Amino acid sequence: xxELTVETRDLEQxxxxxxxxxxxxxxxxxxxxxxxxxxxxxxxxxxxNCADLAYIASAGLGAILGSIEEIREQGGDLRLSExxxxxxxxxxxxxxxxxxxxxxxxxxxxxxxxxTEGGAGTA
Amino acid sequence: xxELTVETRDLEQxxxxxxxxxxxxxxxxxxxxxxxxxxxxxxxxxxxNCADLAYIASAGLGAILGSIEEIREQGGDLRLSExxxxxxxxxxxxxxxxxxxxxxxxxxxxxxxxxTEGGAGTA
Amino acid sequence: xxxxxxxxxFPSQTRLLGLVRGVVTEVALQAGLEREPAEQxxxxxxxxxxxxxxxxxxxxxxxxxxxxxxxTPGELVIELLDQGREVDPRAVPRVxxxxxxxxxxxxxxxxxxxxxxxxxxxxxxxxxxxxxxxxRRLP
Amino acid sequence: xxxxxxxxxFPSQTRLLGLVRGVVTEVALQAGLEREPAEQxxxxxxxxxxxxxxxxxxxxxxxxxxxxxxxTPGELVIELLDQGREVDPRAVPRVxxxxxxxxxxxxxxxxxxxxxxxxxxxxxxxxxxxxxxxxRRLP
Ligand SMILES: Nc1ncnc2c1ncn2[C@@H]1O[C@H](COP(=O)(O)OP(=O)(O)O)[C@@H](O)[C@H]1O
Ligand SMILES: Nc1ncnc2c1ncn2[C@@H]1O[C@H](COP(=O)(O)OP(=O)(O)O)[C@@H](O)[C@H]1O
Numbered sequence: 085x086x087e088l089t090v091e092t093r094d095l096e097q098x099x100x101x102x103x104x105x106x107x108x109x110x111x112x113x114x115x116x117x118x119x120x121x122x123x124x125x126x127x128x129x130x131x132x133n134c135a136d137l138a139y140i141a142s143a144g145l146g147a148i149l150g151s152i153e154e155i156r157e158q159g160g161d162l163r164l165s166e167x168x169x170x171x172x173x174x175x176x177x178x179x180x181x182x183x184x185x186x187x188x189x190x191x192x193x194x195x196x197x198x199x200t201e202g203g204a205g206t207a
Numbered sequence: 208x209x210e211l212t213v214e215t216r217d218l219e220q221x222x223x224x225x226x227x228x229x230x231x232x233x234x235x236x237x238x239x240x241x242x243x244x245x246x247x248x249x250x251x252x253x254x255x256n257c258a259d260l261a262y263i264a265s266a267g268l269g270a271i272l273g274s275i276e277e278i279r280e281q282g283g284d285l286r287l288s289e290x291x292x293x294x295x296x297x298x299x300x301x302x303x304x305x306x307x308x309x310x311x312x313x314x315x316x317x318x319x320x321x322x323t324e325g326g327a328g329t330a
Numbered sequence: 331x332x333x334x335x336x337x338x339x340f341p342s343q344t345r346l347l348g349l350v351r352g353v354v355t356e357v358a359l360q361a362g363l364e365r366e367p368a369e370q371x372x373x374x375x376x377x378x379x380x381x382x383x384x385x386x387x388x389x390x391x392x393x394x395x396x397x398x399x400x401x402t403p404g405e406l407v408i409e410l411l412d413q414g415r416e417v418d419p420r421a422v423p424r425v426x427x428x429x430x431x432x433x434x435x436x437x438x439x440x441x442x443x444x445x446x447x448x449x450x451x452x453x454x455x456x457x458x459x460x461x462x463x464x465x466r467r468l469p
Numbered sequence: 470x471x472x473x474x475x476x477x478x479f480p481s482q483t484r485l486l487g488l489v490r491g492v493v494t495e496v497a498l499q500a501g502l503e504r505e506p507a508e509q510x511x512x513x514x515x516x517x518x519x520x521x522x523x524x525x526x527x528x529x530x531x532x533x534x535x536x537x538x539x540x541t542p543g544e545l546v547i548e549l550l551d552q553g554r555e556v557d558p559r560a561v562p563r564v565x566x567x568x569x570x571x572x573x574x575x576x577x578x579x580x581x582x583x584x585x586x587x588x589x590x591x592x593x594x595x596x597x598x599x600x601x602x603x604x605r606r607l608p
Contacts, residue, residue: 110484110487170505174512231348264347265380353488
C-alpha cells in the first residue's frame with residue numbers, strides 16, 4: 085500500500101506537484117524531500133494540486149511553511165489548487181489562506197504565474 | 208450521519224432501488240423493509256443499482272436471498288447493476304453471480320426486463 | 331497472541347461494526363495487503379464481530395468485546411474475544427445456497443464468507459472467553 | 470472516563486496514525502457529528518498521537534499508547550495516554566504564523582490545530598501516565 089505518492093510535472097515555466105494520499109508525520113519526509121529537490125533544481129514556480137490529497141496534518145503544513153520563504157526569496161512562489169473541503173478547512177483554520185494563494189482549478193493556479201511575471205509575494 | 212439511505216424510483220415497468228452507504232447487521236432492517244414494501248406493492252421488477260453501495264455484509268446478502276424466491280414466484284426478478292469491485296468480489300465469493308443477473312450499467316439491467324417479458328428465473 | 335499490535339475494546343453494539351471494519355482495513359493495509367483483499371479481510375472480521383453481538387451476547391448491548399489484530403512475519407492474525415454464551419463451532423451449519431434460497435432460510439452466510447476470505451477460522455475458549463481466530467497469509 | 474465506549478491500544482509508531490484517525494472519525498460520526506467536523510476532530514486526535522510518538526516517546530517504537538473515545542450526553546471525549554516522558558504543557562509554545570514563517574521555525578502547529586478544532590485541550594498526569602484530553606461539544 086502506498087500512503088503517499090508525489091508526482092511532479094513541468095508545464096511551461098511552472099512545476100505541478102501532485103501529492104496523492106495523505107501527508108502526516110508518517111509520510112511527510114517524502115513530501116518534504118520533493119519540495120527540497122524542486123528548490124535545489126530552482127524549479128520555483130510551484131503549483132501544489134491537492135485534488136488527490138485526502139488530508140494534511142500539521143507535519144505537512146510545517147513542510148510547506150518551512151520551504152516557502154526560500155522559494156519566495158529566490159523569486160518563486162508555491163500556490164495551491166483543488167483543495168477538498170477538509171483540507172481547505174484546515175488551511176483556513178491556521179490562516180494559511182492569508183499566506184498562500186489558493187485557486188479552485190489547476191489552470192487558474194498555473195495562469196496566475198504568467199499574470200504576475202514570476203509571482204513572488206503573497207496575494 | 209446516515210449510514211444507509213435507500214431511494215426508489217420507477218422507470219416504466221421497473222423499480223430502481225438505490226442503496227447509498229453500507230448494508231450490514233446495523234443497517235439491514237431499513238434495506239429489508241424497502242424490499243418487503245416493494246413486494247407488497249407488487250413492484251416486482253427490481254433493479255438494485257449498487258453504484259453508491261460501499262459494501263454489503265452477509266446480513267444484506269441474506270435479505271436479498273430472503274426475498275428473491277417470493278419475487279420470482281410472482282413473476283418478477285431482482286437484478287443488480289454497477290457493483291464496485293469489493294461488492295462484486297463478495298457476490299462472486301458466495302456464488303451470487305450464479306443466482307442473480309448482474310449488469311455493468313443500470314440501463315442494461317433495466318432493458319433486460321423488456322427483453323425477457325417479465326423476467327422470471329435466473330440468468 | 332501475547333501482545334498484539336493493536337487491541338480495541340468496545341461494547342456489543344452493531345453501530346460499532348464500522349469501527350471493527352475500519353481498524354482491520356487499516357492494519358491489513360499496513361501488513362501489505364492491497365485495498366480489495368484488505369477490505370475483504372475487514373468484512374470477515376466484521377462478520378465475526380456481528381456473530382459475537384448477535385449470538386454470543388444476543389440482545390445485550392454492553393457485553394465487552396475485544397478485537398486484536400497482529401502482523402506476524404507470514405500472517406495477519408485477527409482475534410475476537412467475548413464473554414458471552416459459549417459457542418460450539420461444530421454446531422455451526424454449512425451452507426447450501428440453492429437449498430438456502432428455496433427454503434427461505436436465513437443465517438450461515440457469515441461463517442461461509444469468513445471461510446472463503448480467510449486462510450484459517452478457528453473457535454476456541456481461553457480464560458472464560460470465546461475466541462474466534464482468523465488468519466490470512468501475507469504476500 | 471471510567472469505562473469509555475472504545476479503547477484502542479497500540480505501540481508508538483507513526484504508521485498507526487491512520488488507525489487513530491479512522492477510529493476517531495467513526496466514533497465522531499456515531500456521536501452525531503457531520504463528516505467534515507468528524508474528520509477535523511480525528512485530525513486533532515492524530516496530532517495528539519503524533520506528539521506522544523514524537524515527543525513523549527521520542528524514537529522509541531514500542532511505547533504503549535492508549536486511545537480512549539467516549540460519547541457523553543453533551544460531549545465527545547478523546548483521551549490519549551502514554552507512559553513516556555512527562556509533559557509540561559505550560560512549556561508548550563504559542564504560534565505566531567508570520568514570525569513562524571519568517572524564522573523558518575518548525576513545530577507548534579499541531580497544538581495550535583488541536584486548540585482550533587476542539588473545545589477543550591488539557592494535559593495532565595494520571596497514575597504515572599501522561600493524559601491528553603480533548604473534548605468537543607456535540608450538536
Ligand atoms: N459467536 C457465536 N456465538 C454463538 N453462536 C454463533 C456464533 N457465530 C455463529 N454462531 C451460530 O452459527 C450460525 C451461523 O452464523 P452465520 O453464518 O454468521 O449466520 P447468521 O449469524 O446470519 O445466522 C448462527 O445462526 C449461530 O447459531
Ligand atoms: N505529548 C507531548 N510530550 C512532550 N512534549 C510535547 C508533547 N506535545 C507537544 N510537546 C511539545 O510542544 C511542542 C509543540 O508541539 P506541536 O504543536 O504538536 O508541534 P510539533 O510536534 O510539530 O513540534 C513540541 O515541539 C514539544 O516540544
